[in-house]
Structure formats: C-alpha cells, structure tokens
Amino acid sequence: MARLFGTDGVRGLANRQITPALALELGEAVARYINAHEPAPAHGKLKAIIGRDTRISGQFLEHALAAGIAAAGMDVVRIGVVSTPTVAHLSATEDDVALGVMISASHNAMPDNGIKFFAHGGYKLEDAVEDQIEALLNTDWQRPIGAEVGEIEYNDSHAETSYIEHLVNAVGADLTGLKVVVDCANGAAWKLGPEALREAGVEVVVINASPDGRNINEACGSTHPEQLQAAVVAANADFGVAYDGDADRCLAVDHLGNLIDGDKIMGALAVDLQKRGQLEKDTLVVTVMSNLGLLLAMEEKGIKTVQTGVGDRYVLEAMREAGYTLGGEQSGHTIFAHHATTGDGVLTSLLIARMVKESGKTLAELTDFVKRLPQTLINVSGVDKNRADTDEALLLAVAETKQRLGNSGRVLLRPSGTEPLVRVMVEAATQEAADTEAKALAGVVKERLGY
Secondary structure: OOOOOOOOOOOOOEOOOEOOOHHHHHHHHHHHHHHOOOOOOOOOOOOEEEEEEOOHHHHHHHHHHHHHHOOOOOEEEEEEOOOOHHHHHHHHHHHOOOOOOOOOOOOOOEEEEEEEEEOOOOOOOHEEEEEEEHHHOOOOOOOOOOOHHEEEEEEEEOHHHHHHHHHHHOOOOOOOEEEEEEEEOOOOOOOOHHHHHHHOOOEEEEOOOOOOOOOOOOOOHHHOOOOHHHHHHOOOOOOOEEEEOOOEEEEHHHHOOEEOOOOHHHHHHHHHHHHHHOOHEEEEEEEEOOOOOHHHHHOOOOOOOEEOOHHHHHHHHHHOOOOOOOOEEOOEEEEEEEOOOOOOOHHHHHHHHHHHHHHHHHHHHHHOOOOOOOOEEEEHHHHEEOOOOOHHHHHHHHHHHHHHHHHHHHHHHEEOOOEEEEEEEEEEHHHHHHHHHHHHHHHHHHHHHHH
16 A cells, blocks of 8 residues: 655645545544653643645644644634745744644645644654654554643744744845846745745745636746746846745745756855855765766765755755755755754745845856756656556666666656656756656656556
8 A cells, every 4th residue: 555645744635635534533543642752741731833835725634633623622823825934934933843744745736635744853753753744643542531622723923924023043144236027936834935935135026926716826936936037137137036835845036037946056056055064074965866967066066965865855864964064955845954854835935035235246146056957847647656666667667767867867767756657857968868868767757657
C-alpha cells in the first residue's frame, strides 16, 4: 500500500483524496501522537495552531482538522490565511504551541489541497513520525470525555504582524530606493509579502493579490511568471518576485524581464552570505534537481555543495545535521537557517532586495555567473509512479541515456512526492540533445508505467 504522506505532507484532490473525513482522522491521529510524546503543560492542555492558504476547500478542511485535534484532547487556535513559514515560525517561537498545521497544496492548482504538520520548534515532522501517525488512523483508542476534550478558537490578531516584524528584523537593512514588483499568486502572502517589503522601505507594485478562493496560482505566481516579467519591464522596476500559493518559495525576474530561478537565487545569495561571513563551512545545500551549472559556478567561487533528495525537508535535514546555513531547491524554496525552519519566499525576496541595494548591482549582474546547462524537464502523468525505481526496462533506458551523455550531461528520473506523475530531467551540452533524450526517456516511462 502506498504511503499516505509524500515529500510535503498529505496532498491530493480536495474532497476526493483530501476529504473532511481524512482531515478529521488525521487531526485525531496527530493529536494522539503529540499528546503521547510531549510533556503536558502545568495548566491546561497542549495547543495546536492551524493556518491555511486561500483555497475554498481550506475552509472545510480547517474545521475538520480542528474538530479531530480537539476531540483528541488538544486545544486549537485557528489563525486564518497565513503563509506556511508563518506557521513554522509560530511553532518555533511560541512556547505554548506543540503542533503547527498548514492546509495548502502550495504551487498546485486550486482543486488540490494538502495538510502538513510542524512539531514544536518549527520543523516538519520526520518521515518516521509521519509513519507512526499514519499507523494510528482508524485504530481503537480511549477517547477523552467531558472537560478532557480540547477547545477551539479563532484568533488571527497577531500571527501576520509578528511575522512581518521578524522578517524585517532578520534583514536588518533600510531598503529605501528600491522598486519591486510582487506577484502574490492570489495566495497566502497576498498581504504579507507586500507589507513586509514596504516595512523595509521598498516601493512595491503588487499584482495578483485579490484572492477569491478560486484563483490561487491561476496563470500567476512562481509557476506562471509571464505576468511578472511584463509588469517589471512596464514599471521600470529594479526586479520582481513571485510567490507560490503558500509562499514558501520565491522566484525572481531581473529588470530586463528575465526569469531568475531558484538555482541562480541560491548561487547569488551563497556568495553574498559568504562575503558577510554567514555561509557556514562555505557550503550550499541543494537537491539533485539543481542544474549542474550551479554546482560548477559554486566550485569556481570556492563554495562547496551538498546534494540531497528532492524536497525542502531533506535539504533542511542535511543543513541541521552538519550545521549549514543556506540551502534550497531550483523551484524556489530557499532556507536560511539563521532566520527560518522552512523555505520562505518572503524572506528570500527581502534578502534579494538587501543584496541588490547594498551591492549597487542589478540582479542580472549578481546572478549572471551561474550559467545553466541546457535542461529539459518532462512531467509524465497517467503512470504508476511507484514502479519508477523497479522497472528493469526503464532502468536500462536510463543507464543507456547516461552512457550517451557521458560527462557532458546528467539524467534524473524520479516519482513526484506531491503529484501523481514521474519527472524526467535531462541536462546536456546542447538544448537539442537535452530535448531529444528527455522525450525518448519520457516515452519509455509512458510505455512501461502507463495504466
């Protein structure tokens, strides 16, 4: 049976895979686990906070989760529409919060939704803990009764304001004089992102900040940067940033309208932090999806790279284990260990702004040294992703592709941890070679794993 939790919580089509019944059961199971492993407070009960992005399905899932958690004996505070990093931050900094819950499908389309949990301390639950929670689903247990059940309240009075204060203090610079376009993806940071930048002194031009519950990520945000590219040029801005639905990732656009992906952002920020003496062990942590060009650029700058599996949680695990301070993903998750316990799009945009302001250079100039190798990424849907690592004919095709590319390229084939598809990524000396090899390998995936 397939594992319920993926690389970023539980995710799927809302009201099909992610139902109120599942949310209720997950709420009960996670509260049972937390109650069994966290010391009880001297007075009252352990407390959970629940945040969500702007999807309409988040409303019924929020109520179902709150009901399940309270039924298992934890108090619940619903904090409304907030970014994922806000939930992580509050879980890390508020002493009475034993569990943080975020309802979001991140960059996925509006019909999807998801649930992810943060332990006290602000870190996502480890795989082994998620497995223990999954094992508790639908099992018999002694339910609390009477005064032992939890209470539920709604309180959004300080979550966002306290987080903006944290972000501005983390950057610690006056950014007056910069003009930045912000694409909020009609998502969780539709107010937070622009307000944090304004508090730091930035002149902000805002697009896609009118969420209606249905338009999150719709032709906007980090997965669709075309609007942002045009808006930056039209506004004569210094640069632009695009968040995803829950604002844990950020991509950028330079003043000429060119897209600056997560690899280029990480590369430039690694050099910036190194100059500040804040890049621990002169090391940047990336995933296997990062372009080979980033690794080569870091080597030229005297910065080491460590590679992990795909998912910002695995980047963070490597960072915590060795004490590294910067890591992230090509998709725009960037983690700054000094200030955050998860990828944070708004913090990333502020640190980009500080780098541009204090260097006196354009974002294009600051990122130009990262030369991307031609890369093709194909998402193959309608396949059994669970057989991607075991089908012998497919593994042989991957080996043959690697042999043809030799040292001039790279192949990565992996099942998505958040969507029902297999990703085929090929890097090569030319775009034509990358396209040809990726299409051929995607055809084998479809043929061998198709339903």
